[in-house]
Amino acid sequence: MRSNFLFLDTIINKVDAKGRVSLPSDYRAIVKETSSEIVCYRSLTSPCIEGCLEDLLDKLATEIETSTDFFSQTQDDLTNLIFGDAKRFPFDSTGRIGLTEKLLKHANITDTAVFVGKGRKFQIWNPENWEKEEARIRAEVLKNRPVLRPAPKEENK
Amino acid sequence: MRSNFLFLDTIINKVDAKGRVSLPSDYRAIVKETSSEIVCYRSLTSPCIEGCLEDLLDKLATEIETSTDFFSQTQDDLTNLIFGDAKRFPFDSTGRIGLTEKLLKHANITDTAVFVGKGRKFQIWNPENWEKEEARIRAEVLKNRPVLRPAPKEENK
DNA sequence: TTGCATCCCATAAAATCCCATGTTATACCA
DNA sequence: TGGTATAACATGGGATTTTATGGGATGCAA
Numbered sequence: 001m002r003s004n005f006l007f008l009d010t011i012i013n014k015v016d017a018k019g020r021v022s023l024p025s026d027y028r029a030i031v032k033e034t035s036s037e038i039v040c041y042r043s044l045t046s047p048c049i050e051g052c053l054e055d056l057l058d059k060l061a062t063e064i065e066t067s068t069d070f071f072s073q074t075q076d077d078l079t080n081l082i083f084g085d086a087k088r089f090p091f092d093s094t095g096r097i098g099l100t101e102k103l104l105k106h107a108n109i110t111d112t113a114v115f116v117g118k119g120r121k122f123q124i125w126n127p128e129n130w131e132k133e134e135a136r137i138r139a140e141v142l143k144n145r146p147v148l149r150p151a152p153k154e155e156n157k
Numbered sequence: 158m159r160s161n162f163l164f165l166d167t168i169i170n171k172v173d174a175k176g177r178v179s180l181p182s183d184y185r186a187i188v189k190e191t192s193s194e195i196v197c198y199r200s201l202t203s204p205c206i207e208g209c210l211e212d213l214l215d216k217l218a219t220e221i222e223t224s225t226d227f228f229s230q231t232q233d234d235l236t237n238l239i240f241g242d243a244k245r246f247p248f249d250s251t252g253r254i255g256l257t258e259k260l261l262k263h264a265n266i267t268d269t270a271v272f273v274g275k276g277r278k279f280q281i282w283n284p285e286n287w288e289k290e291e292a293r294i295r296a297e298v299l300k301n302r303p304v305l306r307p308a309p310k311e312e313n314k
Numbered sequence: 315t316t317g318c319a320t321c322c323c324a325t326a327a328a329a330t331c332c333c334a335t336g337t338t339a340t341a342c343c344a
Numbered sequence: 345t346g347g348t349a350t351a352a353c354a355t356g357g358g359a360t361t362t363t364a365t366g367g368g369a370t371g372c373a374a
Contacts, residue, residue, distance in 0.1 A: 006214060008196070009244040014365065018319080022364050026245065045233065063227070092321065095363075117243070118236040119218040134241070137234045142201070171355065175329090179354050249331065251354075 005030065005053075007117040012127065014112060019104060020096045021113050027122065028095050038097070040124075041086040042106040047129055049103045052121035057086060099124075162187045164274040169284065172270050176261060177253045181272050184279065185252050194247035195254065197281075198239070199263040203290070206256070206264045206281040213277060214243060256281075 011024040023031070023038070031038055031053065040051045060082065068075040089097040104110070108126040116123045116130065125133065168181040180188070180195070188195055188210065197208045217239065225232040246254040261267070265283040273280045273287065282290065 006211070006218060006240060008214075008240050010241050016365070016367095020365085025363060044228070045230075060227070094322085094365080096365085098319070116237060117240040118233075119214075119221070119240045123237070134237070137238050138201075140234060141238055173355070173357095175357095177355085182353060247330090251332085253355085255329070 006119050007122040009115075009117050010130075011115045012112060013115065015099070015104070015109060016111075018098065019100070020098050021124075022094070022096050023091050024115050025095065027115065028091065031091075037088045037090040039086050040089055040097075040099070040103060041082065042103060043123065044081060046123070046133070047126070048107045049099070049109075049124040050121055051089075051124065054088070056120055057083070162190075163276050164279040166272075166274050167287075168272045170270055170272065172256070172261070172266060172268050176256045176258070178256060178270050179251070179253050180248050182252065184272065185248065188248075194245045196243050197246055197254075197256070197260060198243040199260060200280065201238075203280075204264055204283070204286060205290075206260045206266075207278055208246075208281065209278040211245065214240070 007027055007030065009024070009026065011026075013022050013024065015021045027038075034053065034055070037054075038051050039054050039057055040049050043050045061079075064075055064078050068078070087100070089099070091097045099109075099113075107113075107124060108129060109124070110126075112127050114125045114127050114130045116125060164184055164187065166181070166183065168183075170179050170181065172178045184195075191210065191212065194211070195208050196211050196214055197206050200207045218236075221232060221235050221239075225235070244257065246256070248254045256266075256270075264270075264281060265286060266281070267283075269284050271282045271284050271287045273282060
């Protein structure tokens with residue numbers, strides 16, 4: 001009975017010859033509360049796979065509906081890209097999912113996958129690429145520290 | 158909804174061969190009110206481990222969601238950095254948590270850990286490093302804030 | 315049938331639990 | 345006030361469970 005929805009930590013797992021990989025048990029525990037499958041799609045901006053609960057995509061759909069025009073090119077493009085690419089991945093009794101060629105290729109993953117928690121979602125990376133990416137982010141954040149103080153909330157939009 | 162709690166004091170505990178260390182009982186008492194686990198991550202700026210309640214991360218998640226754009230690079234970077242590094246550490250019936258190699262290495266901790274209260278958070282240090290850090294902080298404060306002692310009003314007791 | 319995906323079992327490694335014991339802090343009593 | 349009994353806490357080590365992962369069996373579709 002926890003409403004905690006945070007994918008955390010960085011976990012390295014093997015991908016076997018069949019494309020199967022264990023979903024980290026922490027992640028499984030979260031997912032299990034509402035279903036037995038996750039949704040994955042190719043990241044729009046990085047060479048990695050993104051995963052989340054179907055919930056999030058649902059919210060995103062609503063979000064896109066309210067913040068872009070129904071007939072806009074933007075709405076068209078976003079919905080095509082995101083929902084056209086996303087796919088459900090049920091995990092088996094041992095907690096594994098079977099990733100597709102398309103996804104693995106996009107992330108350049110062969111035999112090892114790195115799961116990176118992102119709060120409401122997570123990413124799956126090729127180990128070397130993630131190493132570089134993490135270094136880049138750390139350098140970036142240290143250089144210009146973002147402001148994270150609670151800003152006065154605005155009621156518009 | 159609790160808001161009046163503070164991690165205080167400085168406590169030294171042993172880290173055993175399995176990486177286990179007792180969470181100071183004062184800290185445990187605080188945590189127990191809402192859960193049985195804490196969240197730890199590598200400090201971004203110091204060679205130490207930071208710990209807090211999951212609440213704090215959850216707030217942060219919401220915060221980031223509302224103050225940056227869903228598709229922005231900033232949101233991406235921040236969530237990767239924060240949630241990718243943080244991990245839940247449940248404590249067992251005797252009150253111990255099992256720290257990971259990654260964290261211990263970052264803080265240079267081998268067989269002894271120093272817990273330092275920081276209010277809503279706390280830090281875990283290698284003893285020697287903490288000693289130096291504390292001295293540094295004290296020196297810094299003395300140098301930059303020479304007026305720490307308002308002139309004593311009439312002596313009495 | 316052949317190829318592909320899922321299911322099931324086996325096993326090794328790692329994380330966790332549980333009991334025993336030493337140590338420190340607190341309570342109680344004379 | 346001092347000294348002892350009691351409880352709380354910290355810590356060590358072994359037992360148990362969970363998790364990750366390989367491989368084979370099974371079922372379905374083309």
